[in-house]
Each structure stands twice: as C-alpha cells, then as structure tokens.
Amino acid sequence: MPRIEDIDRFAFVVGAPRCGTTSLANFLKPHPGVCFPILKEPHYFAQHDLRELDDTELKSKVEKEYLGRFFPHSGGNARLAADCSVSYLYAPEQLEPALRLWPKSRFIVILRDPMEMIPSLHQRLVSLGDETLTNFEDAWAAVPDRAEGKRIPPSCVEPRWLRYDQAGRYSTYLERLFASVGRERCLVLLFDDLAADPAGQYRLLMHFLDLPALEETVNFAPRRQSYGVRFNWLQRLLKRPPKPLWKYLSGPFQQKRERKLDGKESDRPVVDTIFAVRKRLLHWNRIPLKKRPPPLWVQEEIRSQLKDEIERVGKLIGRDLGHWLEIRPQKASHSIRSTGMDAKPSFTPAEMKRSTG
Numbered sequence: 459m460p461r462i463e464d465i466d467r468f469a470f471v472v473g474a475p476r477c478g479t480t481s482l483a484n485f486l487k488p489h490p491g492v493c494f495p496i497l498k499e500p501h502y503f504a505q506h507d508l509r510e511l512d513d514t515e516l517k518s519k520v521e522k523e524y525l526g527r528f529f530p531h532s533g534g535n536a537r538l539a540a541d542c543s544v545s546y547l548y549a550p551e552q553l554e555p556a557l558r559l560w561p562k563s564r565f566i567v568i569l570r571d572p573m574e575m576i577p578s579l580h581q582r583l584v585s586l587g588d589e590t591l592t593n594f595e596d597a598w599a600a601v602p603d604r605a606e607g608k609r610i611p612p613s614c615v616e617p618r619w620l621r622y623d624q625a626g627r628y629s630t631y632l633e634r635l636f637a638s639v640g641r642e643r644c645l646v647l648l649f650d651d652l653a654a655d656p657a658g659q660y661r662l663l664m665h666f667l668d669l670p671a672l673e674e675t676v677n678f679a680p681r682r683q684s685y686g687v688r689f690n691w692l693q694r695l696l697k698r699p700p701k702p703l704w705k706y707l708s709g710p711f712q713q714k715r716e717r718k719l720d721g722k723e724s725d726r727p728v729v730d731t732i733f734a735v736r737k738r739l740l741h742w743n744r745i746p747l748k749k750r751p752p753p754l755w756v757q758e759e760i761r762s763q764l765k766d767e768i769e770r771v772g773k774l775i776g777r778d779l780g781h782w783l784e785i786r787p788q789k790a791s792h793s794i795r796s797t798g799m800d801a802k803p804s805f806t807p808a809e810m811k812r813s814t815g
Contacts, residue, residue: 460525462517465493466537467562469667472635473547474628475619476578477570478652481680483542485660488675493536495528502528504545508555516555538667548618550635557639564667565639569771570649571782572626572764577752579625581684587697588614592690595753598622598760613698623763629770636774646775653680686747693743696736706732751786761785 469492471482480498487494502524508516525532529539546553547567557563580597583589590611591597601623603609610617618624636644645666652659656678664671687693699707706729751757761783772779 460532464533465539471542471566473544475544477568486540493539499543500528501543504549550638568647587694613694629767686745
C-alpha cells in the first residue's frame with residue numbers, strides 16, 4: 459500500500475479546461491523527479507469532500523482510495539507527484555485536505571480567452587459523449603434549463619460541465635483558490651504565452667516547482683487538438699456506454715479510474731480485445747473539425763457575462779487581458795440557420811420551451 463510519506467509534495471495542475479493543461483501534464487510526465495499518476499486526471503478531491511475527516515481518517519482514506527488507485531508505483535526516487543485534474547479549479551475548497559497532507563504542494567492554473575475556451579470545451583464534451591447538442595449555440599441556449607437540472611443527457615458523467623456560463627468565471631474561482639491554498643502556492647499561466655513560447659513556459663514551470671529543466675525530454679508540439687465526429691450516437695456508445703456494457707466499452711482510462719484494487723480480472727483478455735476494436739472505431743469516427751466563431755448573439759452574451767470577470771483576472775495576475783472577449787466577425791456564407799447565424803433567434807430552445815410550458 460502506498461503511504462503518504464512516500465510523496466513529499468504535489469504539483470496540482472488544476473485547470474482551466476481546454477487551456478493547455480494537457481501540455482503542462484506532458485511537461486511533467488517524463489521528468490524523473492515526478493511521480494505521474496496512472497491516469498492524468500484522477501479528479502479525486504473534486505469528487506470527494508474530505509474536509510470533515512480528522513487527520514487519522516483522512517490519511518487512511520487517501521492512502522487507500524487515492525494513492526492506492528492512482529499512485530501504486532509511488533515510493534521511488536521521485537518525491538514530487540502530479541495530479542492534473544481540471545475540475546479542481548471549480549471546487550478549490552476541497553483541496554484543503556490535500557494541503558493538510560502535503561503542505562509543500564503547489565498549484566498551477568492556466569487560462570485562455572473564454573471566447574475560444576468555451577466553444578472548445580463544448581466540442582470536447584461532444585467528443586466525450588457527455589454533450590448531445592452538437593451546435594454550440596444550441597448548447598449555450600440550453601444553459602438556463604440545465605442550471606435547473608433539465609435536459610441533462612443520460613450519458614453525461616458530470617452535469618456541471620454543461621454550465622458553459624460558469625466555465626469562464628476565472629476571477630471567481632481564482633479568488634477562491636487563493637483563499638483556500640494561499641496565493642504564494644499558485645502559479646497562473648496563460649494559453650497565449652504557452653502557444654507562443656512553450657519552452658519558456660516549461661522553464662517557468664520547472665523553476666516554480668524547484669525542478670531541473672530537462673528540455674531534451676519534452677515534446678513541445680501542441681497536444682489534444684479538437685476534432686469532430688461522424689456519428690454522435692456511436693461516440694456516446696463508445697465513450698459513455700450504458701451500465702450493462704460499461705465494463706467492455708467504457709475505455710481503459712475509465713477502467714483505471716474505477717478498477718478493483720485487488721487486481722482480479724478473470725476476463726481481461728476478452729476486455730483487451732474489445733478495447734482494441736473500440737479504439738479503431740473511435741479513430742474511424744473522427745473527422746476534421748471545421749472551426750468557426752460562435753454566432754454574434756452568443757459572443758455578445760459571453761462578453762456581457764464575463765467582461766467584469768476578465769477585468770478582475772487581469773488585476774489579480776497583473777496582466778492586460780483587454781484583447782480577450784473581442785468579437786470575432788463571421789462571414790455570411792458560413793450561416794447554418796435560414797434566418798442567418800449572426801442574428802439571435804426570436805426564441806432560443808430554452809426560451810421556447812418556457813414560453814409554451
């Protein structure tokens with residue numbers, strides 16, 4: 459059983475989603491001084507609120523359920539462990555127990571223009587099978603209903619991800635994170651800087667974590683590019699299968715997240731064969747993504763809702779973010795609505811449902 463004492467401190471890459479956290483994880487993964495989990499995003503402290511446990515209960519539970527599941531290989535020379543769960547930014551208070559166990563831990567946040575991040579998050583959720591509304595404007599219009607627990611797809615693992623209006627409230631969550639773990643323990647990076655100078659951001663990260671920079675071990679190419687899918691029903695079946703098929707179709711990452719800790723799996727060869735077929739189907743189902751800015755009415759709503767948030771973020775980190783939330787003009791030829799994409803419909807789907815309710 460792994461022990462708390464096997465790890466001296468953690469580097470928590472806490473988000474935000476679709477902002478470059480995968481690149482940061484790939485900076486850390488090959489480093490010999492880092493113990494990387496068997497799954498990049500355990501999400502453990504976001505899924506389990508452990509703040510009420512006393513120190514003895516906390517240590518026992520975390521050793522068994524967290525270290526035992528995600529860090530069974532800890533105990534070697536690497537004394538710094540990594541956890542790159544983007545959900546932690548949206549539940550920062552629940553990181554307090556991790557800080558009790560590893561008080562020298564550090565927290566890394568990376569942020570991106572919400573006008574780019576939010577549509578990218580939507581497309582990612584479509585590809586994961588959590589989102590069934592494939593047009594971003596329809597998903598945005600559904601937010602009021604989803605805030606009330608309505609129109610949540612049965613395949614969606616975490617309904618909070620469908621709150622696109624909340625995803626870009628960076629200053630709100632940064633302030634809560636600073637209050638929970640201390641500003642001095644946090645490093646805030648920007649996607650713009652990562653895209654422009656990945657090697658420079660790598661060195662900055664290594665300095666913050668007090669690790670030697672080993673640039674020769676890192677691939678600085680962009681990771682996790684967005685893509686579309688041919689058939690959404692097939693994507694949901696393979697990514698978010700119904701419970702009777704979960705064991706055979708949920709995928710190796712989800713299997714690792716919920717595997718039995720005793721390691722006994724009598725039908726492992728069958729599962730491996732199915733996973734191989736599943737992987738080929740997922741690859742075939744991918745298609746290039748035709749990127750386009752959201753309709754102007756959606757952009758205006760995003761800007762209106764998040765303008766104050768972005769101004770506060772700039773003050774928090776001492777950066778000028780005035781270029782964020784700029785409206786991206788669209789060409790008329792790209793319209794997908796008979797009424798024109800740039801015009802807001804007389805009724806959004808959510809409004810139409812309420813008006814007839």
